Amino acid sequence: MNGRENRLQKRCPRLGGPVSFRYCRDFPGETLPCGKILECWWEDFDVEAYLKDYLSEEDFSRLLQTQPKGKVSSLLELIQKAQETAETATSEKE
Template sequence: MIDKNRFDSESGYCRMLGHDVLFSYCRIAKDGIPCFKIMDCWFERLPIDDYMKSNYSENEIDKILEKPASKITTIYDLIEQAKKRAL
């Protein structure tokens, strides 16, 4: 069992933001839940697999690790929804 805030003071370079961030940010980066890249970014330095299993269910982990829809996909979806409303 690994406490949720156990690694909060660890820091590492974030390729999405272009600067160092604390693990405390990574674990809440997506509206209070971990960033979808948390496994990729931390597996070399922390027991991230055990950390995730200690704090989230399998279903939650699957949802957390889902790649977010790209902005283009989102815009496309909005256009499609608007077309349907116009019919």
């Protein structure tokens, strides 16, 4: 981890108060991150790539299995579209 993600915070829709990304990733009492981590953080940074790198392949698959199927695929599509938009914007600046 480069530390940037560690410092990110947001309002948790479940708790109603601010939480750090670290809290969501090292979800207390669980072996996996919070099941809403992709949904909550995809707009802030490439949380999918981060978790693929941070978790074992098996744990990443288990995390995806905790998500409602339709929601995961639509989230992954949104993440992919956002990445494509960012890449297009970056290449247009150059």
